[in-house]
Amino acid sequence: MPEPRRAPASRDRILQAAAVEFAARGYAGAGVDRIARRARINKAMIYYYFDGKLALYTAILRDVYLPVGDAVAAIAATDASASAKIDALVDAMARAVDERPHFLPILMREMAEGGAHLGRDTLLLIGRLFNLVGGIIADGVRTGEFAAVHPALAYFSLIGPLAMFRASAPVRARLTGLGIARLPDVDRDMLVGHLQTTARRMLAVAPEPS
């Protein structure tokens, strides 16, 4: 076996630490110094492995959008019904978010900044995801399963509740902790079930049971 190519442990630690930092403090707020400290490596190593702060950020975005896109592509390639695909899509999105705690904060901030740190490569990864979901919906419209909903409205009606609910967890916890609002817990099955039901109702041509 030529080229075993063991990935250096330092590089991975940098990526992991940077993801945490960027998620917690945003692009501008994240400090290269703090990333180095968290990764327990010397700051100079970051500039050894990456071209700079922006290149490091871009690498993280790639590592998160690529596997999510692959998962959705696999669902789209199925020959299941369009609504079964939407169910699977919602489940996959929830899994993607829950398996990568830094994904959502980074995504939301990036949108808030108008995609200021997104290069062409990253936009292609985002567009791919968007087009895959749009394709599933378009198929459903073609077969009469779905009403003709605007693709961007449908997309963000799928993503929005999941993203905002998960992202709001810390603030909700503080609201509950301070006794300002009473927010019963929601487990994963309850969340995914709600999102699937809401999605089905949103896309339904005529109202359907439950």
Added chain:
Amino acid sequence: MPEPRRAPASRDRILQAAAVEFAARGYAGAGVDRIARRARINKAMIYYYFDGKLALYTAILRDVYLPVGDAVAAIAATDASASAKIDALVDAMARAVDERPHFLPILMREMAEGGAHLGRDTLLLIGRLFNLVGGIIADGVRTGEFAAVHPALAYFSLIGPLAMFRASAPVRARLTGLGIARLPDVDRDMLVGHLQTTARRMLAVAPEPS
């Protein structure tokens, strides 16, 4: 008339400039220097009118959450049906977002940061909004108009699509501009109509027409 109390133009300019800066670059990314330059005042004036960067940020949040909360409180106090209140609520939320371009970016970033810059006062304003919406939904459940949806899931299913759709506008524009995805325009009526229909379907006990 005692106390005409003309608000100093400088203070307002600082608030306006700071809102733009915080929305564009986030709390950590915003620079007091840049805020001063944008407001066309001297940096020292910011420290004359406010206790510091955080106090300035808090003042902006208050200026945005207070009127939105008032608008929703007015809707909740109506004796309209619960579903009519939801329609009005969605419309008011869309108006709040569109009238204050800096509101959404700041909100989304703050959630991404776990509410790190939210003091008790701000959390009270946020909780008030949440409780008002929760109250409208609870009323609808009580009268049999709505299904018993978890209040937090319902809340973020109302807010999420609006927030993500509006916040994603710059990224969507870049996707379209680069030819990566084709995103037809959506006008305000179309957006609000979609959100209202989706909300009605989400909350419906049994599926209803259109």
Added chain:
DNA sequence: GTCTATAAATAGATAGAC
């Protein structure tokens, strides 16, 4: 590959004149 040391720029904040 990993480190120390440091450059060069910029940050938030303040003192003090007017």
Added chain:
DNA sequence: GTCTATCTATTTATAGAC
């Protein structure tokens, strides 16, 4: 109320020894 000048800490980034 508004300004200039400046302090101190921190920032991204690099040079160079090992």
